[in-house]
Amino acid sequence: MARQWAEAPGFDEYVIARGSDLLRTAWLLTGDERGAEGLARATLDAAYPQWSQLVARGAGSYDAELRRALVTTYLHRSRRRRPDALPTSSRTPRPPTGSGLRSADVWHALDELPRQQRVVVALAVLDGLGDTQVAQALDAATGDVRRLREHAVSALAHRLHVREDRVADLLDALVPADPPVDALLARPPRRATSWRAVRDWVAVLAGLAVVAVVVGLVGPRGGGGDVIPPPPPQTLEPLSCRTNAPPPSPPAASAVPLHTRYVAVLVCAQTDEGSVWENSLPPDEPVTAPQALDALVLDQRGTLRSCPVLPEGPAFRVLLRSADGSLTTWANEGLACNGWPALAFYYRALAEQDAGPAVDADGFLGCPSTLGSPGRARSAPTTSVGASLARGTVLTSATACLHPAVLLKTATPPSFRAVRGAVLGAPGLAQLNADLAASGSRRGPRLACGAGPWTFVLRARTSSGRVVELTSGCAREFAVDGRSRDTWPVSRETTSMLRALLVAN
Numbered sequence: 001m002a003r004q005w006a007e008a009p010g011f012d013e014y015v016i017a018r019g020s021d022l023l024r025t026a027w028l029l030t031g032d033e034r035g036a037e038g039l040a041r042a043t044l045d046a047a048y049p050q051w052s053q054l055v056a057r058g059a060g061s062y063d064a065e066l067r068r069a070l071v072t073t074y075l076h077r078s079r080r081r082r083p084d085a086l087p088t089s090s091r092t093p094r095p096p097t098g099s100g101l102r103s104a105d106v107w108h109a110l111d112e113l114p115r116q117q118r119v120v121v122a123l124a125v126l127d128g129l130g131d132t133q134v135a136q137a138l139d140a141a142t143g144d145v146r147r148l149r150e151h152a153v154s155a156l157a158h159r160l161h162v163r164e165d166r167v168a169d170l171l172d173a174l175v176p177a178d179p180p181v182d183a184l185l186a187r188p189p190r191r192a193t194s195w196r197a198v199r200d201w202v203a204v205l206a207g208l209a210v211v212a213v214v215v216g217l218v219g220p221r222g223g224g225g226d227v228i229p230p231p232p233p234q235t236l237e238p239l240s241c242r243t244n245a246p247p248p249s250p251p252a253a254s255a256v257p258l259h260t261r262y263v264a265v266l267v268c269a270q271t272d273e274g275s276v277w278e279n280s281l282p283p284d285e286p287v288t289a290p291q292a293l294d295a296l297v298l299d300q301r302g303t304l305r306s307c308p309v310l311p312e313g314p315a316f317r318v319l320l321r322s323a324d325g326s327l328t329t330w331a332n333e334g335l336a337c338n339g340w341p342a343l344a345f346y347y348r349a350l351a352e353q354d355a356g357p358a359v360d361a362d363g364f365l366g367c368p369s370t371l372g373s374p375g376r377a378r379s380a381p382t383t384s385v386g387a388s389l390a391r392g393t394v395l396t397s398a399t400a401c402l403h404p405a406v407l408l409k410t411a412t413p414p415s416f417r418a419v420r421g422a423v424l425g426a427p428g429l430a431q432l433n434a435d436l437a438a439s440g441s442r443r444g445p446r447l448a449c450g451a452g453p454w455t456f457v458l459r460a461r462t463s464s465g466r467v468v469e470l471t472s473g474c475a476r477e478f479a480v481d482g483r484s485r486d487t488w489p490v491s492r493e494t495t496s497m498l499r500a501l502l503v504a505n
Contacts, residue, residue, distance in 0.1 A: 011048055011051050012185055015044065015181055015184050015185055016181060016185070018063065019040070019044075019181030019184045019185075020178050020179050020180075020181055021127070022040045022043070022044075022066065022070065022184075023036050023037070023040050023179040023181065023184070024126065024127075024175045024176070024179065025067075025070065025122050025123065025126065025127055026039040026040045026043075026070060026074075027174075027175040027176070027179065028110070028118075028121070028122040028126050028171060028174065028175055029070075029074050029118060029119065029122050030074075031107055031110070031111070033179075036179075037183050037184070039070065039073060039074055039077075040070070040184055041183065041184055042073050043066060043069045043070045043073055044066070044184055046069060046073075047065070047066055047069060064133070064136060064137070067123070067133075067137045068136065068137045068139070070137075071119050071123075071137045071138060074115070074119065075115055075116070075119065101160060101162075101170065103173075103174060105160065106160065106170050106171070106174055107174065109155075109156050109159040109160050110156070110171075112155075112159065113152055113155065113156070116138065116140075116148055117148050117151060117152035117155075118152070119134075119137075119138060120134055120138070120145055120148045120149045120152055121149070121152045121153070121156070121171065123137060124145075124149045125149070125152075125153065125167060125168050125171055126168070126171050126172060126175070131145045131146045131149065132283065134149075141238075141284075141285065142282065142283055142284065142285060143282065143285040143350065146282075146418065147418075150418060150420070153167050154420075154421070154422065156170075158422065158423060158425075161425075238284070238286075239264045239266045239284070239286045239319060239321050240266075240284045241266065241268035241269075241283065241284055241319075242284075243319065243327065245317075245319050245327045245329045246327060246328070246329050247329060248317060248329045248330055248331035248334070249328065249329065249330065250300070250330075250334050251298060251299075251300045251301075251330045251334050251335060253299075253300055253303075257290075257293075257294045258293045258294050258296055258298070259290035259291075259293040259294050261320075261322065262293065262320045262321060262322055262323075262328075263288065263321055263322065263323050264286040264287065264288045264320075264321040265286060265287045265293060265296060265298075265318065265319070265320050265321075265346070266284070266285070266286035266287070266318070266319045266321075267281055267316050267317070267318055267319075267342075267343060267346050268281065268316060268317050268318075268319060269281040269315070269316050270314050270315055270316055270317060274313065274314050275313075275314055275315055276311040276312065276313035276314065276315050277311060277315035277316070277413060279413065279415065281316065281416075282350060282416055285350055286319075286321075287346060287349040287350060287353055288353070289349075289353035289369075291353070291369060291371055292349035292350075292352065292353035292369070292371050293349070294371075295345060295348070295349055295371035296342065296345050296346060296349055297336070297341050297342055297345045298318065298330070298335060298342050299335065299336035299341070299342075300334065300335065300336060301333070301334050301335060301336055301338075302336070303336050304336045304337055304341070307336070307337035307338070308337065308340070308408070308409055308410055308411050309411045310337065310338060310340045310411060310413060311338070311413065312333075312338050313333065313338075314331065314332065314333060315332050315338075315339065315343075316332050316339065316343065317329055317330065317331060317332070318330040318331075318332070318335075318339075318342065337408070340408075340413060340414065341406075341408050343413070343414055344406045344407065344408065344414035345406055347404060347414055347415070347416045347417065348371065348403075348404050348405075348406050349371060350416065351403070351404050351416070351417060351418045351419050352369040352370065352371050352403060352404075352419055353369065353371070365397060365398065365399040365423075365459040365460070365461060365467070366399065366421070366459075367399060367401035367403075367419055367421040367457065367459070368459075370403055370455070370457070387440060387441040387442050387443045387480075387486055388441060388480050388481065388483070388486055389436070389440045389441035389468065389480050389486075389488050390440045391436065391437070391438075391439055391440035392436065392437060392440070393436045393440060393462055393463075394433055394436070394462065394463040395429055395432050395433055395436070395460045395461065395462055395463075396429075396461050396462065396463055397423075397424075397429070397460065397461045398423075398424045398428065398429060398432060398458060398459065398460035398461070399421055399422070399423050399424065399458075399459050399460075400421065400422050400424060400428075400456070400457070400458055400498055400501055400502055401419065401420065401421045401456070401457040401458075401459065401502075402419065402420040402421070402454050402455070402456060402457070402502040402503065403419055403454065403455040403457060404416075404417035404418075404419070404453070404454065404455075405452060405453055405454055405455045405473065407453065417453070417454075420502050421502075422501045422502060424501075428497060428501075431491075431493055431494050431497055432458075432460070432490075432494060434491075435488075435490050435491050435494055438491075439488075439489070440488065441480045441486050441487055441488040442486075442487060442488070442489075443485060443486055444485065444487070445485070446484045446485055447472070447473075447477060447478075447479045447484045447485075447487050448477055448487075449472050449473045449474040449476060449477050452473045452474060454473070454502075454503070455471060455472070455473060456471065456472045456473070456474075456475045456478075456498060456502070457469065457470070457471050458470040458471075458478060458498075468480065468481060469481055469482070470488060474495075475490070475494075475495045475498045475499060476489065476490065476495050477489045477490070478490065
């Protein structure tokens with residue numbers, strides 16, 4: 001349980017109060033009691049000599065610093081695949097009765113995750129930390145952590161054949177609720193710590209000696225033959241809402257693509273009393289992918305004929321960074337429709353700029369970005385003027401994706417939605433093939449599905465090797481490869497299946 005410290009805690013006091021939380025996290029990372037104690041003890045041993053400096057930083061720094069140290073220690077250790085067996089401790093509980101899963105099944109699914117995803121699962125799902133806190137522990141961007149969390153939870157749910165909201169319960173049942181901390185209380189021997197310090201200093205001095213020898217061998221040789229090393233390349237600090245930016249200027253119209261002028265665009269919420277918007281923004285997550293930059297709509301005020309009824313007034317600022325590092329600031333009041341279309345496209349760009357390749361390395365179809373050209377065909381060109389998805393077509397693999405739609409005619413300010421995806425298993429493929437056996441696509445009126453807050457995308461491979469992309473706003477009727485007059489109606493069972501897989505409650 002979290003505890004607020006009235007004054008700086010001593011080392012033993014902290015371990016008694018928080019050691020069990022550290023052990024639970026370590027247990028999920030290592031998979032057994034011995035490994036968890038070893039990882040937690042190594043973290044505390046490293047923190048003990050600097051404990052007075054650590055607590056001097058103020059309340060709350062202990063947890064964050066030890067969490068970062070635990071993660072760093074785990075990631076830098078050599079990977080050891082644990083056997084497909086139950087954890088060694090008899091205190092390890094089993095998943096809830098009726099889940100149909102053994103503890104070994106869940107451990108095996110965890111072992112299949114990349115190490116960073118396993119860290120994110122341990123901190124975000126088991127410990128309940130926010131993406132920003134996990135990002136600090138991993139020294140990563142918040143957006144990267146969010147994507148790692150979504151991918152990891154989706155992968156675990158798929159491998160264990162459970163809903164995503166069941167993953168947290170299964171993980172919580174793997175580790176003891178309150179593991180004993182007796183093994184963590186013993187202080188590390190001072191001699192070992194001192195020897196480590198001496199060894200580190202010896203390594204530093206040896207490195208300096210090698211550098212001196214090299215400089216002596218290749219130093220100045222006289223004459224005009226001296227080689228002047230080139231200056232180091234300029235590195236730009238990550239674009240942040242805390243970056244010192246100039247005051248807002250009127251947006252500049254330009255016919256060239258946005259990525260030719262800027263390398264990053266960041267929207268920062270205005271939080272003072274004058275702001276007309278109470279929602280928040282994903283913190284410090286700039287749009288940087290060229291395709292995503294070009295998909296942003298940053299039109300000047302007055303360029304759109306009609307605007308929805310939306311709040312007017314200061315709500316956010318747009319920071320634009322050029323390749324040379326210079327910054328430009330635009331106020332949302334100077335953008336079309338008071339900036340709400342720009343914010344909607346910014347959200348979509350954040351969600352989709354790192355959606356991944358069209359085909360993953362393992363051969364599964366992924367959820368590629370649709371920015372800039374929604375519903376464009378990715379399959380081989382066809383010269384057919386009729387329906388292109390024949391009745392009786394057999395799909396061998398498919399992925400269902402849910403992309404955030406950009407709505408410009410709504411009176412509701414946009415909110416952030418991430419891309420969701422799920423690889424369909426045998427039951428899902430059987431459902432799609434049953435619909436195809438009943439009817440294929442048809443050539444006729446435009447897609448009747450009205451626009452909604454989401455765009456459903458089915459990417460599938462047929463038995464002939466063709467990759468087909470099906471898009472819809474309602475999951476009842478799909479346009480084939482972006483052709484709105486070539487549509488495939490699906491059954492209610494398929495619609496229900498897709499919504500159950502993708503739509504978050």
